[in-house]
Amino acid sequence: MNSFSYERAASIDDALQLAAQPGAKFIGGGTNLLDLLKGGAERPLRLVDITRLALADIAELPNGGVRIGALARNSDTANHPLIRQRYPLLSQALVAGASPQLRNMATTGGNLMQRTRCYYFYDTAFDMCNKRLPGSGCAAKEGQNRIHAILGASADCIAVNPSDMSVALAALDAVVRVRGVQGERSIPMADFHRLPGNMPQLDTTLRPGELITAVDLPASPFASHFHYLKIRDRASYAFALVSVAAALEILDGVVHSARVVLGGVAHKPWRSLDAESALIGHRLDQAARSAAARLAVQGARGYAHNEFKIELARRAVIRALRRAELAEGTI
Incomplete structure (x- = not known):
């Protein structure tokens, strides 16, 4: 060090x-x-x-939403009454992350700022990593890439975002509030993390020196039908091979609005607008779930060791949607 x-x-x-x-x-x-x-x-x-x-408060907003301070601990956020009642999908995702000890230390802002996961990025014995040494190449493309991206990757990087919390926040249309020397601004969650492109060393759209101060959640219709599914190699303290945040608003048996966001598959939480559109206006039968799942992984590309993640992600979407449909607003 x-x-x-x-x-x-x-x-x-x-x-x-x-x-x-x-x-x-x-x-x-x-x-x-x-x-x-x-x-x-x-x-x-x-x-x-x-x-x-003083950035650890979790408070109700006048519009029915909730503001989570950047220094709120993951365990406190997961167990806060406002989050459990209004955003149980987020609570479920937070509990799926890491271990109790880490959740007691990790913060909302820090979770958003996690670096993407890649063996070659974390191990400095390898001098071929565009994320750590721009222009040096991507060792993962021809190396061990079982955990790596199947969507949104580039010729320069195939690493994945490891955050469970971020996947749920993307499904809940969260907005990240930041402050810099030039003032405050708000970044929609969909725009906060970035795809690698030809600058994989940049994980987010934050400007140099900006500080995350809070995350705002709008009022949500997804407190009843939701599920965060995390598929991993062991039952706890492991990153997702594939995860799915599924949230549904169901009126008279028909899907009125939907969110389908994948984790563990790209450089950022991967929301599928096509999959969501395929669900709206339909009853959530097997055909609708299967159609949404196919659309959620369209364009996916596997590498030598992670081709299995494409089919795994498709099946995970079907399973998460079914569980979301059967949920009764409790966690």
Whole structure:
């Protein structure tokens, strides 16, 4: 681990000023950043501790939505009455992530900022990784790529976003609130993470020095019919091979609105508007579920070790939709 300076921010403005220095990184729970530091995949010159900032509240918004502070712990968010009652899909996704110990430390903002998962990115013994060393190549394309992307990948990177929370937030039309030295702005969840393209070193659309302050959830019609399905190699403390956030608004047996978002398959949560459109106006029978599942993975491309993920994702969508239909608004 390289040497770095450490400073604790006393206010948001203080944090932004400290982060304006070259090589600075914010640190909250540190559940991802510390691993990256120890392995040498991240080498900041300065850590700006934001844990004392007043950004941990979870509160109701006037429009019936909820604002989650960037420093709200994942365990607190998952168990908060407003989240459990109005956004049980998010609570379910958070509980599926990591371990209880990590959820007690991890924060909303930090979860959003997790680096994408790839053996070659995390292991600095490999000097071929466009995410860590732009222009060096992508070792995963011809190497071990079982966990890697089947959608939205590029010639430069096939890594995947590991966040369970982000998949649910994408299904719930969340908005990420950020603040920088030039002021505040709001980023729709669909635009927060980016596909790798020819700049895979950038995971998000945040500008340098910007700080996540909160996540806003609009009022949602999906508190009754929802399911977060996570398929992984072991029952706990494992990243998803494939996950699905399925949310349905069903009126008189017919789907009125729907959300279908895949995780573990791309550089960002992968929402399928085509799959959602195929469900609207129909009863959720096997034909409708199968049609949506086919559309959810259209354009998917596998590599030597992850071709299986295409069929796995299709079946996972069918299963998640069926469970969402049968849900009764409880978790």
